[in-house]
Amino acid sequence: MPLYEYRCESCGHRFETLQQVGAGAADVSCPRCAAGRVARELSTFAARAATGRDRSPAPEPTCGRGGCGAGFCAN
Ligand SMILES: [Zn+2]
Known part of the structure; x- marks a missing residue:
């Protein structure tokens, strides 16, 4: 559910x-x-x-082969 920002036109409060x-x-x-x-x-x-979306590209596999999760990467 997205967060929206509002400003009250009566008292000027922002929330x-x-x-x-x-x-x-x-x-x-x-x-x-x-x-x-x-x-x-x-x-x-x-x-x-x-x-935030532009500055957060999808993380790349640290071994460069995409095998880390399968145990191929020594690191
Ligand atoms: Zn108000």
């Missing part, structure tokens, strides 16, 4: 909440003032997730 994919701001209310007028902050989490 994050876990939501089902496809859920909208209508399902969220501010944890500080309980106002239902919140706006999803689209940039922060999406940018952070994309950056």
Whole structure:
């Protein structure tokens, strides 16, 4: 379940909440003032997730042959 960042349009409080994919701001209310007028902050989490993915390539086998898990690699 993805983490979304919201900003309360009533008091300005920013918070994050876990939501089902496809859920909208209508399902969220501010944890500080309980106002239902919140706006999803689209940039922060999406940018952070994309950056982390780009910097984390799939790990390569340390022996270069892909046999480590099968006991072929001395290391
Ligand atoms: Zn608020």
